[in-house]
Amino acid sequence: MREAFGATFIGPEGYLNTAAYGLPPKATVDALERVHRGWAAGTVAGPDFDADIAAGRAAFATLAGVPVKSVAMGSSVAALLGPVASALPHGSRVLVPEGEFTSVSFPFAAHDGRGVTVTEVPLERLPELAADHDVVAVSTVQSADGAQVDLAALRAATEGSETLVILDATQQLGWLRLDLAWADVVVSSSYKWLLAPTGIAWASYAERMVERLVPHHANRYAGGAPWQTTYGLPLRLTDDARRFDISPSWFPVVGAATSLAWMATLDLDAVTAHNLDLAGRARAALDLPPLDSAIVSIPIEHAATRLQDAGLRASVRQGAARIAFHLYNDEEDLDRVVDALRA
Incomplete structure (x- = not known):
């Protein structure tokens, strides 16, 4: 140990x-063992996980420096970027760095049938070329070699423009503090530097994104009160980013809440x-x-x-x-x- x-x-x-x-x-391992024992004993119920979801969401907001109301819960970075890619107009131009992690680039490349184009350029040229594109999508810290995008230059190049900035902070959150609240979308998995199990990821959607996105995965958790929106119409969704929540993986969200809440205190x-x-x-x-x-x-x-x-x-x-x-x-x-x- x-x-x-x-x-x-x-x-x-x-x-x-x-x-x-x-x-x-070890505290996360212990929490997971407790919930698995409860599962085996038949003593856990869905509402038991609500506090963990709230704790994980709040901790992610603290770590990413974004408002809690902007945070949606998902299963992976790609799943959280899927609605963003679907909301792009036909013919949109997306800019990504060469060798970008495919969870960032593939959701946009999959829309080539709608005329969406994805262009790869060297990482250092991203700020220079950002204004010529509708979307810039990039990992703040590159997965393959740890290189960082020049966020200050990217912000300066896009601020006040219609260009959407999408940041994947998976290789950053947990070890590096960077100002991310200005971006339109900030996404991160929990299972790397945040020391949580796989199966839980988070996204912060800025207000102008919330207005554009369709909650394709609308479910009872998207209503904000999952035990009151379990049956029947009409559609009842929250006013904030929780409308994009998926139904959580119960056990991984316990681990995510434990690890992220601890890391947010460091x-x-x-x-x-x-x-x-x-x-x-x-x-x-x-x-x-x-x-x-x-x-x-x-x-x-x-x-x-x-x-x-x-x-x-x-x-x-x-x-x-x-x-x-x-x-x-x-x-x-x-x-x-x-x-x-x-x-």
Whole structure:
């Protein structure tokens, strides 16, 4: 076990794969075990999860810096971007960076039959070309290598215009504080740096988006009072972004509420400093270019195999080994990486 930022983690030693999925604090594991025991005993009921949904929504709003009323609950980033893509007029022009995570680009590319075009450009050119497009969709921190989009330049290029800005913060939230409230859409999964189970994601829709979107997945939770909107017409939806809620995955939402509520109490600047210190020292030791990111892409021959042989968990993305340092990693993990790759 390892203690980090006031929480206990069961098995993070050598785990450097948070960019693929994060490890839960023991409190989250305990909460999931309790609800699964209740399921087995037949003692849980749907309303028991309402408090977890509210807690997860509020924690996401805090972490993303957005109003709670703007937050919708979904199952994945792609599912939350689907209604956004469907709301675009025929012939809309969408701009994405080269090599973008496909949960961001595919929902728009799927509308090519309506004349929607998706153009890929180098990440650094996104702000320069934004004003020539109807939509810009980008991960604030790139999944493959940890590179960050210049959000200040993107905001300056689009502010006051009709261009919609869509930000996927999945590789950011939980380790990096960035100002995102100005964007039209902010989406994030919970299972990476937010240390929750898969199956729960969140979106913040700005007011001008709420006015455009159709709640394609309208269900009893979209009414805001799910136990009063279970049967019969007329359609009864909330006035805020909850109208886009899907029916939740009950057990994952317990884990999401526990992990996100805890993370929302942390000094995120301290988490950022911790992560960047380890990642920066790894880059320096491996003679890699400096980059202010907790994600480290390692284009060293056989790097993934050497890490695996040393008992370290990592990924391979775009032909390079990818490691990620989060709050439960320490100098021992750093030393093992350097030893494995400099041997």
